[in-house]
Amino acid sequence: MNVLAIESSAVTASAAVTRDGAVVCEEFINNGLTHSETLAPLAAAVLKNAGMALFDMDVIAVTNGPGSFTGVRIGGALAKGLATPNEIPTFGISSIEAAAYPFRKKDGIIMAAMDARRQQVYTAFFTAGEDAPKRLTEDAAISLAEAEAFLREKAQPVTLCGDGARVAFEYFTKSGLASALQITQPEGDCVYQRASSVALLADYYLMKTDKTPLDAIFLRPKYLRPSQAERELAAKS
Amino acid sequence: MQTFLSHSPAETRDIAAQLAKNIRGGAVIAFRGGLGMGKTAFTRGVVEAMGNTAEVSSPTFAIVNDYGGDPHIYHFDMYRVETWDDLDSTGFFDYLNDRSILLIEWSENIENALPEDTVFVEIARGKEENDRIITVRYGKDDN
Ligand SMILES: Nc1ncnc2c1ncn2[C@@H]1O[C@H](COP(=O)(O)OP(=O)(O)OP(=O)(O)O)[C@@H](O)[C@H]1O
Ligand SMILES: [Mg+2]
Numbered sequence: 054m055n056v057l058a059i060e061s062s063a064v065t066a067s068a069a070v071t072r073d074g075a076v077v078c079e080e081f082i083n084n085g086l087t088h089s090e091t092l093a094p095l096a097a098a099v100l101k102n103a104g105m106a107l108f109d110m111d112v113i114a115v116t117n118g119p120g121s122f123t124g125v126r127i128g129g130a131l132a133k134g135l136a137t138p139n140e141i142p143t144f145g146i147s148s149i150e151a152a153a154y155p156f157r158k159k160d161g162i163i164m165a166a167m168d169a170r171r172q173q174v175y176t177a178f179f180t181a182g183e184d185a186p187k188r189l190t191e192d193a194a195i196s197l198a199e200a201e202a203f204l205r206e207k208a209q210p211v212t213l214c215g216d217g218a219r220v221a222f223e224y225f226t227k228s229g230l231a232s233a234l235q236i237t238q239p240e241g242d243c244v245y246q247r248a249s250s251v252a253l254l255a256d257y258y259l260m261k262t263d264k265t266p267l268d269a270i271f272l273r274p275k276y277l278r279p280s281q282a283e284r285e286l287a288a289k290s
Numbered sequence: 291m292q293t294f295l296s297h298s299p300a301e302t303r304d305i306a307a308q309l310a311k312n313i314r315g316g317a318v319i320a321f322r323g324g325l326g327m328g329k330t331a332f333t334r335g336v337v338e339a340m341g342n343t344a345e346v347s348s349p350t351f352a353i354v355n356d357y358g359g360d361p362h363i364y365h366f367d368m369y370r371v372e373t374w375d376d377l378d379s380t381g382f383f384d385y386l387n388d389r390s391i392l393l394i395e396w397s398e399n400i401e402n403a404l405p406e407d408t409v410f411v412e413i414a415r416g417k418e419e420n421d422r423i424i425t426v427r428y429g430k431d432d433n
Pocket of ligand 1: 296297298299300301302324325326327328329330331332348395419420421422
């Protein structure tokens with residue numbers, strides 16, 4: 054199965070083509086939120102460099118949230134725009150799961166987190182899995198204090214990933230969790246979710262589970278809202 | 291805190307241009323002051339002074355105008371923004387980064403989402419028809 058994947062749910066953007074579960078080509082940009090200009094050319098570039106055309110693709114996979122509001126919209130819009138006229142089915146992948154994917158063989162708890170500001174994260178917890186990380190919780194917008202409570206109860210080594218790994222690690226260092234549990238934070242760029250993970254997850258779900266692709270019109274972003282319940286937005290007048 | 295007295299739209303633009311000298315990527319400029327006070331006129335002065343040639347207009351319907359450039363300038367009108375979800379869907383939180391400059395009309399509506407180091411520009415009417423008293427505060431603590 055050939056998959057074109059696009060990923061722009063946070064500050065980085067990427068596109069990848071995979072064939073039968075192997076990456077043929079991937080492009081990655083970490084240059085600020087320029088997705089509206091860069092994402093379509095990235096998708097065109099990976100197809101060209103893979104020596105394939107859009108109509109060779111069996112599915113277009115895209116991260117459909119959670120994450121940056123504009124980023125998720127741009128990815129979804131591009132996926133629909135490419136899929137609809139060419140009648141290619143689509144498949145949405147959680148940006149959190151995509152961030153966790155490269156760490157799916159790690160022991161203990163894998164916590165993929167995206168920064169949702171004000172000590173909150175979009176996150177989910179996983180344990181090791183063969184083809185995909187095994188989900189313990191659904192994607193949720195929670196405070197780092199809630200995440201810490203979950204990890205304390207599990208009392209296992211933790212692998213942090215996602216662009217929220219750094220704020221989470223800082224928080225857990227201050228709170229003392231990092232001295233109670235063994236917490237590892239991957240180095241450098243591998244904290245970011247990548248289109249290759251999105252493509253490989255789509256390949257796995259579509260080939261080895263009973264999940265089916267979606268017509269592009271049914272592709273929906275999944276936004277999570279961090280809690281602002283206690284705060285007014287407007288100034289008191 | 292600094293206070294300026296402007297007698298005309300042209301003077302307002304000059305005051306804005308002066309302020310723009312101290313503005314870098316990552317700055318948030320939040321306007322306070324009612325209808326027709328000159329928030330858009332002030333924005334025009336900042337944008338021009340940053341060497342950005344985009345045409346500045348009130349983002350009343352679009353809510354945000356994207357003027358591009360480096361640093362990238364975004365111009366918001368929060369008049370109709372009422373909830374955190376509304377605000378999120380303007381892209382506000384995505385644009386809040388160290389490469390962008392945000393100029394925000396009707397910032398009163400999103401007061402509690404503004405960063406600590408926001409530059410507040412309050413414009414009030416003066417004695418004469420075309421007089422404007424412009425008060426600039428650097429950060430939420432500068433009162
Ligand atoms: N000293 C002054 N500085 C700025 N504008 C002035 C001044 N004197 C008169 N004006 C007039 O006030 C009006 C200001 O319009 P502008 O669109 O900039 O206001 P605004 O605060 O953005 O309004 P709105 O709340 O409708 O967005 C213009 O018509 C301008 O000519
Ligand atoms: Mg205006």
